[in-house]
Amino acid sequence: xxxxxxxxxxxxxxxxxxxxxxxxxxxxxxxxxxxxxxxxxxxxxxxxxxxxxxxxxxxxxxxxxxxxxxxxxxxxxxxxxxxxxxxxxxxxxxxxxxxxxxxxxxxxxxxxxxxxxxxxxxxxxxxxxxxxxxxxxxxxxxxxxxxxxxxxxxxxxxxxxxxxxxxxxxxxxxxxxxxxxxxxxxxxxxxxxxxxxxxxxxxxxxxxxxxxxxxxxxxxxxxxxxxxxxxxxxxxxxxxxxxxxxxxxxxxxxxxxxxxxxxxxxxxxxxxxxxxxxxxxxxxx
Amino acid sequence: xxxxxxxxxxxxxxxxxxxxxxxxxxxxxxxxxxxxxxxxxxxxxxxxxxxxxxxxxxxxxxxxxxxxxxxxxxxxxxxxxxxxxxxxxxxxxxxxxxxxxxxxxxxxxxxxxxxxxxxxxxxxxxxxxxxxxxxxxxxxxxxxxxxxxxxxxxxxxxxxxxxxxxxxxxxxxxxxxxxxxxxxxxxxxxxxxxxxxxxxxxxxxxxxxxxxxxxxxxxxxxxxxxxxxxxxxxxxxxxxxxxxxxxxxxxxxxxxxxxxxxxxxxxxxxxxxxxxxxx
Amino acid sequence: xxxxxxxxxxxxxxxxxxxxxxxxxxxxxxxxxxxxxxxxxxxxxxxxxxxxxxxxxxxxxxxxxxxxxxxxxxxxxxxxxxxxxxxxxxxxxxxxxxxxxxxxxxxxxxxxxxxxxxxxxxxxxxxxxxxxxxxxxxxxxxxxxxxxxxxxxxxxxxxxxxxxxxxxxxxxxxxxxxxxxxxxxxxxxxxxxxxxxxxxxxxxxxxxxxxxxxxxxxxxxxxxxxxxxxxxxxxxxxxxxxxxxxxxxxxxxxxxxxxx
Numbered sequence: 133x134x135x136x137x138x139x140x141x142x143x144x145x146x147x148x149x150x151x152x153x154x155x156x157x158x159x160x161x162x163x164x165x166x167x168x169x170x171x172x173x174x175x176x177x178x179x180x181x182x183x184x185x186x187x188x189x190x191x192x193x194x195x196x197x198x199x200x201x202x203x204x205x206x207x208x209x210x211x212x213x214x215x216x217x218x219x220x221x222x223x224x225x226x227x228x229x230x231x232x233x234x235x236x237x238x239x240x241x242x243x244x245x246x247x248x249x250x251x252x253x254x255x256x257x258x259x260x261x262x263x264x265x266x267x268x269x270x271x272x273x274x275x276x277x278x279x280x281x282x283x284x285x286x287x288x289x290x291x292x293x294x295x296x297x298x299x300x301x302x303x304x305x306x307x308x309x310x311x312x313x314x315x316x317x318x319x320x321x322x323x324x325x326x327x328x329x330x331x332x333x334x335x336x337x338x339x340x341x342x343x344x345x346x347x348x349x350x351x352x353x354x355x356x357x358x359x360x361x362x363x364x365x366x367x368x369x370x371x372x373x374x375x376x377x378x379x380x381x382x383x384x385x386x387x388x389x390x391x392x393x394x395x396x397x398x399x400x401x402x403x404x405x406x407x408x409x410x411x412x413x414x415x416x417x
Numbered sequence: 418x419x420x421x422x423x424x425x426x427x428x429x430x431x432x433x434x435x436x437x438x439x440x441x442x443x444x445x446x447x448x449x450x451x452x453x454x455x456x457x458x459x460x461x462x463x464x465x466x467x468x469x470x471x472x473x474x475x476x477x478x479x480x481x482x483x484x485x486x487x488x489x490x491x492x493x494x495x496x497x498x499x500x501x502x503x504x505x506x507x508x509x510x511x512x513x514x515x516x517x518x519x520x521x522x523x524x525x526x527x528x529x530x531x532x533x534x535x536x537x538x539x540x541x542x543x544x545x546x547x548x549x550x551x552x553x554x555x556x557x558x559x560x561x562x563x564x565x566x567x568x569x570x571x572x573x574x575x576x577x578x579x580x581x582x583x584x585x586x587x588x589x590x591x592x593x594x595x596x597x598x599x600x601x602x603x604x605x606x607x608x609x610x611x612x613x614x615x616x617x618x619x620x621x622x623x624x625x626x627x628x629x630x631x632x633x634x635x636x637x638x639x640x641x642x643x644x645x646x647x648x649x650x651x652x653x654x655x656x657x658x659x660x661x662x663x664x665x666x667x668x669x670x671x672x673x674x675x676x677x678x679x680x681x682x683x684x685x686x687x688x689x690x691x692x693x694x695x696x
Numbered sequence: 697x698x699x700x701x702x703x704x705x706x707x708x709x710x711x712x713x714x715x716x717x718x719x720x721x722x723x724x725x726x727x728x729x730x731x732x733x734x735x736x737x738x739x740x741x742x743x744x745x746x747x748x749x750x751x752x753x754x755x756x757x758x759x760x761x762x763x764x765x766x767x768x769x770x771x772x773x774x775x776x777x778x779x780x781x782x783x784x785x786x787x788x789x790x791x792x793x794x795x796x797x798x799x800x801x802x803x804x805x806x807x808x809x810x811x812x813x814x815x816x817x818x819x820x821x822x823x824x825x826x827x828x829x830x831x832x833x834x835x836x837x838x839x840x841x842x843x844x845x846x847x848x849x850x851x852x853x854x855x856x857x858x859x860x861x862x863x864x865x866x867x868x869x870x871x872x873x874x875x876x877x878x879x880x881x882x883x884x885x886x887x888x889x890x891x892x893x894x895x896x897x898x899x900x901x902x903x904x905x906x907x908x909x910x911x912x913x914x915x916x917x918x919x920x921x922x923x924x925x926x927x928x929x930x931x932x933x934x935x936x937x938x939x940x941x942x943x944x945x946x947x948x949x950x951x952x953x954x955x956x
Binding site for chain 3: 495
């Protein structure tokens with residue numbers, strides 16, 4: 133059950149990332165690193181610009197960066213683009229919200245009742261790895277290109293991310309804290325509220341962050357494959373009609389969306405855990 | 418054997434430079450067991466890393482057998498304080514000890530012999546297959562010592578190796594080091610912040626000032642060669658030496674390369690009759 | 697273990713799945729709903745559809761493409777990750793670019809890769825590589841960066857350098873992180889295996905299931921969904937088995953740190 137961290141950065145909520153040989157000053161990234169990063173991005177743009185001109189790659193397949201950016205500019209002026217973006221964000225947000233609520237509730241209930249936990253363990257282990265895309269045909273049959281189609285896939289995929297983390301968090305509870313709570317005759321609710329939940333919170337946040345990423349992938353997949361309205365569908369349309377620069381522009385948008393989701397999720401995580409982290413890892417600061 | 422000449426180390430940071438070592442000069446003869454002691458944060462580890470060739474000094478040099486040290490020299494082994502972090506968690510005890518030998522290409526039989534012997538002398542004959550994290554702290558440090566022993570070094574550098582083990586284990590390990598030193602005839606430099614340990618273990622004790630560091634005193638420990646935890650530690654001479662080192666360390670807290678412009682006489686090897694000058 | 701505890705464990709492991717199966721069985725037993733055929737019908741068609749011949753012509757090609765793409769992604773991801781992770785400057789330059797690539801939802805790369813590689817096996821393998829590579833790469837970078845300083849010094853002082861250092865220190869120390877990346881990559885790989893076949897293919901699991909759905913062969917489609925589920929489960933089981941072997945030391949270390 134104790135997998136070696138499910139994510140690269142917050143591998144274990146117990147703050148293992150402040151390793152030895154340490155992160156250079158927490159105050160903010162070094163300017164040098166930032167400059168180098170910008171140089172890297174500039175390099176990528178330059179390569180994408182030059183490559184089609186050299187003829188190594190046909191401009192039909194890889195339009196120069198400048199053209200992609202121009203196309204993006206045109207797209208941004210079209211209301212259809214914003215509608216598609218809205219559709220994508222709606223599917224993502226709704227699906228994520230449902231998955232998080234369901235995952236946390238189910239996780240807390242199962243995690244705080246040992247019998248339930250023991251009984252459901254095998255079922256969860258079986259259902260979790262079932263690829264959500266297996267549900268695509270079912271979704272198409274039941275809901276067509278409706279929003280519900282998207283939600284089915286998104287919720288199914290994200291739910292497991294959340295519940296698994298919540299369960300791991302509930303299991304991580306310090307037995308001493310648990311015994312203390314019992315000896316002071318805290319009721320079940322009191323234990324959940326004051327012992328289990330605070331311990332599980334970092335895990336919950338990790339689950340939410342993972343779920344946010346997975347939800348975006350599944351939202352766009354549903355749009356791309358099923359044809360539910362949204363950015364993914366726009367990409368499929370552009371591809372079929374041979375509008376290559378548009379495909380690239382839209383792919384870039386989804387990438388930026390992914391970065392934004394990632395950054396936002398990390399920021400939320402940091403904020404929610406600020407008081408928590410101060411107890412554990414930032415003692416050195 | 419091991420010569421440290423005018424050693425200086427300045428760490429250059431983004432905003433300020435820190436001079437950890439000011440000017441260190443001392444000599445360790447072949448087969449000696451020398452302890453290095455100083456107040457907390459006096460740059461002991463920096464000095465040891467420079468000597469081990471893990472850190473390039475800003476000025477001055479370290480010579481091993483007359484050859485300047487520029488990078489870890491063969492024939493030198495280091496035992497670090499953080500036993501938990503200096504052992505390979507993914508290898509069992511045997512492989513941990515054997516890994517440095519692979520490069521020497523000694524042949525399977527000789528390699529096995531060295532590993533078996535090293536684990537035997539540190540008292541871990543029955544732990545070959547265990548993983549380091551299955552052992553207690555003291556036993557883990559024994560593995561690190563066994564690794565150094567199997568490597569057959571001419572010089573053994575030890576960086577506060579027992580700082581993180583409990584008191585009883587520490588006493589056992591101290592005696593183990595004395596025993597190994599006797600049996601192997603190896604030259605040992607033992608860094609510690611523990612005054613008792615600094616007096617009990619060695620033939621000489623180098624007392625360092627606070628940072629920027631200079632050698633404050635080079636003291637000969639004239640205790641009999643035959644030492645044991647009970648009698649040596651309760652002897653009057655031990656108490657005298659201990660008190661002297663203690664006083665020197667207290668003074669060292671205020672003394673540094675800045676307060677003493679000329680490097681302190683480094684070769685006051687024989688301390689005459691010790692008297693309590695101040696109390 | 698006494699017979700009683702064995703029975704108890706068996707009950708815990710199999711109890712709920714048995715109950716769910718029974719509920720599904722009876723709830724759909726007399727079903728006339730076109731979309732939710734009786735479980736009995738689904739199972740019957742499962743036996744009929746997924747014959748050895750079908751497995752060979754549709755499932756094996758899918759799995760081969762998955763294996764090829766996944767292994768390639770591991771090699772490229774770990775290799776690049778080592779290079780990037782060990783050089784501070786390289787890491788600083790490439791990190792934002794890699795984060796961007798990683799953030800692109802992998803399925804949208806299918807249309808792009810189709811431009812270059814057509815719709816054959818190459819395209820599908822490339823799609824899997826392009827999706828699986830990033831989590832492996834970024835986790836490797838993270839793992840390599842976190843190699844313990846003391847252990848690094850130990851290796852240097854014992855003259856363990858170059859390839860030996862890479863093999864005995866860097867790769868092993870980073871292996872928990874690398875495995876984490878590989879686990880993330882596996883589920884992405886399965887998704888891409890299925891989707892790339894839904895896009896354009898003439899065989900494969902994803903292709904077949906979509907064909908069933910389009911021709912309204914509902915029990916057959918359900919049997920395909922079931923097979924995909926079983927496949928996902930088996931692959932994760934296999935992964936866990938391999939992980940427990942490779943990372944036995946790590947799990948032991950973690951346990952030891954938890955209860956000293």
